Amino acid sequence: MLTGYAELVAWGVYAGALTEPEAARLRRRSRDDPDGARTAFTRARDIRDDLDEIFRSLAGGGEPRPAALARLRDGESDALGHARLERGSPFTWSWRDDHTLDRPLRPVVHAAVGLLTAGPLDRIKGCGGCSFLFVDESKNRSRRWCSMEDCGTSEKIRRYVAARRSRSAR
Template sequence: METLAGVTRMRLVGGNLALDFVNTRTGPPVGPPDDDVLTGYPELVAWGAYAGALTDPEAETLRRLSNNDPGGAHAAFTRSLRSRDDLDEVFRAVAAGRSPSTAVLARLRDDEADALGHARLDRGNTYGWTWRDDRTLARPLRPVVHAAVQLLTTGALDRIKGCGGCRFLFNDESKNRSRRWCSMDDCGTSEKIRRYVAARRTRSTG
């Protein structure tokens, strides 16, 4: 089980906020996850700040709100896990070249409608949605859902891939779209070591 400190040790390698949210569960490429960074509402808020979905003042506001309304915090956390399951199903299907179910896409549509219902259209270099004035316990989830819909509707779907060494998903931004690992420092290096050991074993027995 992870702690708040464990949240900030996780790797943000998805290339998209929604994929990094899915990647809060770890495990092998196939089969169920074996660990989860998100164990409660405090971890959800900590992850939001770490991943850039929340500013530090927003995170502090949410911590105070959750202390005053533990039941509401639990409900918001439970909803976030349901949404994570939906995003996991959607993007694993896309990575495998399949279409997600209509039911899960309908729930994602509803989550996006709710998110935009609490958003502001603000101007930076271009206009975009922000949640600056949203002081509700569901706040950490809203930019995640919006990032997911943006990726599905404007991204190159063939760039969404699953790591060959773990269950992480990522948006392949390499020029030749040849990325196979969530990170060369972790899964990529492990595969190189495995191949090296296998090659030495083959030479020694040949």
């Protein structure tokens, strides 16, 4: 999926973890330090694999491996070590002053730990149409797709086509 540091940064913007100026700064930094960018990218991919494994097993009613949880704990410790408490009501963790190459995934790790510790764990689901995981925030917990615009729509189209096919077969 992710093939290099530039894609990681692009994904960070897409996911709302990075602003565009932050992304531009990280791109510049990665060009100045290609070795560091490669290391940061590998680390990010490992973390992503751990997160995927942890939440996929929870979505399937299983238990995450202790080793994956321990690595996530280390990631959270590292993330908070680079964050600052920003004034708000309530205060929030901010990575605005963090210009290191590991910056993109830090808010993601922190949000993942937040979800693990605060829940709702029973709303973590695997999409019925693709390999995505999502948190079902619908009132009656009826959501089955990662996003209705993409997977939900293609599922509706599939059903529509199937219904037409069975009608014309009659």
